[in-house]
Amino acid sequence: MPEIDAFLARHGFGSHARAPLAGDASTRRYERLTAPSGESLILMICPTDTLAALDAFVAVARHLCGLGLCAPAIHALDRDAGLAVIEDLGPVQVAQWAEAHPGDTAPYETAIDVLARLQLAAPPAGLSTLTPGVGAEMIAPLGEWYAPGLDLDPLQSALRDALERHAPEASVLALRDYHAENLIWRPERAGTDRIGLLDFQDALRAPPEYDLVSLLRDARRDVSEDLRAAMIARFASATGRDAKQVAAACAVLGLQRNLRILGIFARLARRDGKTRYLALMPRVWNQIRADLRHPALSGVAACAAAIPAPEETAA
DSSP states (O other): OHHHHHHHHHTTOTTSEEEEOOOOSSSOEEEEEEOTTSOEEEEEEOOGGGHHHHHHHHHHHHHHHHTTOBOOOEEEEEGGGTEEEEEOOOSOBHHHHHHHOTTOOHHHHHHHHHHHHHTTSOOOTTOOBOOHHHHHHTTHHIIIIISTTOOOHHHHHHHHHHHHHHSOOOOEEEOSOOSTTSEEEOTTSOGGGGEEEOOOTTOEEEOTTHHHHHHHSOSSSOOOHHHHHHHHHHHHHHHTOOHHHHHHHHHHHHHHHHHHHHHHHHHHHHTTOOGGGGGGHHHHHHHHHHHHTSGGGHHHHHHHTTSOOGGGSOO
16 A cells, blocks of 8 residues: 555655564554564554554553553554554464463463553553443343343343452553463563563453453463462462452453453354354353352352353354
């Protein structure tokens, strides 16, 4: 596109080679820019109807960098065109590293340390807030796309009550999609700089365990119960929270997230033709069943029994 070529030339990146990167569930596109010297950057291409998300990405990136965490530096920006050149934090996702090094828990341990450090600072202004009421409303795609016709009112009411009891405080910045494919592993670095942070334009104020759940109840890969328990304990110790309370909040927030995810994955398949997400639904379903066994969700389990399993839906 001529406007992209002009943007890159204007900012001194016209001689960089361009190669597309794999996309995600969003409408954004990414390319890796490689200089003749071999150094690389990332070109972010945002549709003009998503400029608010680009604004949020830039604002949160600057906030994270100000905390000494590893978010991409912004090297060039044309907000109105939806274009940005950002730092390339590295080529290896935590998910890729974990697949190749299944016994290495250091990436997950460091990801917990990042959360503890992030939560020491007040969230930036202007974020939406995940109150118990909002959390319950957010599972609406479950009824609209995953199980059309399902009466969500009893489930939403019970979930709201569970959130009010076990995860009432939206007190910290949550990056929201804090999972192994959005974290870059940099083992040659030290401390929290070993984790590179991506995909945080949907950040919000949320309970402290929200990103912890995103990491440990990962729709895209299995996290063993032993690793999950160890990371919950590490998080509780690092943040000074009670481990049993953290585990209860994780169960409730895990259910909230995964009920919404079932609806989002169904929408991606039915509306957008992105059927690859259907293969992830059985894992999400198993995580829902596991969390429903926690005593914190005893009041939700009966309502959740009406939700059909993935194989029983037409998604």
